[in-house]
Amino acid sequence: MIEVKNVVKTFDGFPALNGLTLTVPDGAVYGMVGPNGAGKSTIIRHIVGIYKQDSGDVLVDGQPVFENTATKNRIAYIPDDLFYFPQATVTDMMKFYRGIYPSFDMERYKKLGEVFGLDPKRPLRKLSKGMQKQAAFWLAVSMRPDILVLDEPVDGLDPVMRRQVWSIVMADVAENGTTVLVSSHNLRELEDVCDHVGIMNHGKMMIERSLSELQDNIVKIQLALPDGGELPDGLDIMHASSTGRLQVLILRGNAEELTNKLAAVSPLFMDVVPLTLEEIFIYELGGADYAVKDIVL
């Protein structure tokens, strides 16, 4: 389990992380979302032991990560911006990582080589960004990590390879109980793979729940009220819009309770529409002053 407790990190006085708390259960696929500059990459760099927090704790199974080789041995990290030694081939990098990570699995490496189809003797700098990303997955999964930390992992991959990569990750989760922490702006994709979601903003965690809890807690209802009809009191409206009589409401609360409550005002029409993660993200952040603004040019 990854636990981040009240972590503060400042860069030249700017608070990149402002008391962030986060918990990733064992075996979870945790999607971390947030606007640009929310601190996602910063907290990931703490979790993999690159940065040291100014205060707070970053723990894996109760052990601090920073300067803890035993813990870091269990973590594989694929950053947003990959780096390989300038002249290195996949084979060179494999030898390097094999010498560093005791759990590096050569059998797995060979098997994955067939999946990715990359030339292991070709210098990595000559590969496309997508192919370099594939190489990163190849090497990271070969380490047999207990925790896989991915920062914008499928950027640059073609749709087929995206599915391929996710299927490898998911297979690892299913077979070995690997914990996956993934940061991405591709919410549609996260929705498919994540079972837990954390939404960050301004260096803090706004919401952290399982995806099902999150989806159960926000409801999108389309309804049309009769003439003179008014919405009942006590609704937690996150967003409201209307077209003629038809109103679209984003409400916080349980779907069944909310429909019962609205039924009391005898709407002419009422329908509960499933919310996507992207909509949850947008409406949650809208309440945190990060709404899409109407711009007049």
Next chain:
Amino acid sequence: MQSKTSFFNGRIYRTTLARFWPLWGAYAMIMFIITTLPMMGRYASENAQSLTTDQLLQNGWNAGCIASVIMAAATAMCVFGYLYNARHTGMMAALPVKRGAMYTSAFAGGLTAMLASDVLVFLTALLAEAGINALNMPFLLQWLAIIVMMNVTFYGFAAFCAMLTGSLAVLPLVYVLLEVVVAVVEQMVHSLLQLFVFGMSSGSDALTFLSPPIKLIAMQPGTYIVGDTGIAFAYITNEQWLLLSCYCAAGIVFAVLGLLLYRARRMETASDVVAVGVLRPVFKYCLAGGCALVLGLWLFNIIYSSSVPGVTEFCVLLLLMMVGAFIGYFAADMLMKKTFRVFSDNWKGYIILCCVITALMLCCRYDVFGYEKRVPDASSVESVTIQASGGSATLADPEDIAAAVELQQGIISRKDYYESDISNVSGAGDNGYGYIYATFSYELKNGGFISRRYDLLYTDKDFDISGSDMMKLQALINTQSAIENRKNITLPVTAANIRYGSISYYDKTAGGYLNYDLTPEQAEQLYNDCILPDINDGVLGRIWLSSSSSDYLSKVYALNIGIDIYDSAKESAGINNMNGNKPVGVGATDENFSTTLTTDAARTLKWIKDNTEIVPVMEKDTGIDAGKTAAAVNGGTYYEG
């Protein structure tokens, strides 16, 4: 396979070694080119086996030092290069390797490669020497020890510097700057103070040892000549070994400090100019101060050439220093903040800095610290060495010391006169005038040392006025003990020890100077029977501070006698000890004596007239301008005249 130790990682070490092999290869090649190759070339051209080792040590010390300085910086840039790129930093810092192990492994990789290159060059030199039948293992091992110690010295410091910055481009600048900064600043401060502080001693090198490359290069290996073969051997003095050992130890200390900095390093500082937070203000104010000093002085020297600046010049210098401080202060901010927009709210520090500079400069100019007026009490002085226009005298007699102190006090009391514009000086007109430098270096009984240097304005009239500062100065450097000390000959002057003797004289017929070679026997006789007694009588060996003074013109011949003396016995011993060890007691064996003939030196004059065909001509009759501040006659030093 992971290393079992927590302070070393074999994979990082091996990767470091393997990744930068072109650099190690280039270093080995350069060392081969500057050591083994010229040694072989010199052997081939001169066919002298004994020359090889000398070449090896000379190049090992000088070129080896420069190569080591450069290589250390290049190695640190390579092995710690990952700290200067955020992506690379992330990749390496995420590895399950403790920071200490990461540092030591990378450091050891670089050091191993450098040392391996040294050993490789050592082996090539060994084979080369063996091939030409001139194997000299002690010299070779000395060379290896020197290079290894230099490598450790400079690489340790380069690794430390690598931890101070987060920018690859800044690292070599910081490294080179810190390597030479003390010596440079010391000279700059002296240059600055000499402008305004009356009596400021000339450039000091007391702190130059804190700039190892400058100190080492200035410290040439000693040489001795074997017998009459003319073959020079280099050797490393005990002082040099001690210094190298201290530098080497300092290099190790810096490497350990680098480790401590690395462990505390914030990895997010990749690409920052200054990677250590607490050093940011230090960097800013040091750069500002340095720019104030360097730019201020440089611009001032472009504008003014006056050696005695007045109030206006002082104000201009102060203004230029503030301009320099402005450039340094805000440039530092720009570099650290990576923006040009640093002028909005950042003036407080600059204003404080300007106030500090102004205060310090005013203190120096108006002698708040009492530097200008400080003269030791004569009773506390062990000895005083006076140097004036090429001549020097070390005086230990209490009366002479008291006279020196009194003279210096007189000079200080006439500061305004000596600093005045030469065109305002009465009597300067068509008469001979100029500046004479005079230094007073006191060794105190308590072990202390005081030194002052003055540029003294004079006219030739001053040398005719009894009790003038010039007359007092000339009298002090011509005391009998001073004249005898200036002989500067410690070896017995015998025909066997005389390598060369000659008389350089003006010949009226030829209209120029000719040379007359003396045999060793002639030189021995001339020195022991004539020159020495004349010196003892105080009629030879005097120094004149002005060659246009009436006293000089009436007494000095255009004739100079020179004798080179060496220790023939010890050099003969040296030829039997060619295994690289310095023969006991052998140093720089040659001593030189030279003196100019004067009318009072009756014995010497007679010997020349009796034994040669030389007709001595008075200096004034040669028609050659001897210069304004000629010093005539001496021992041990060559004088113009």
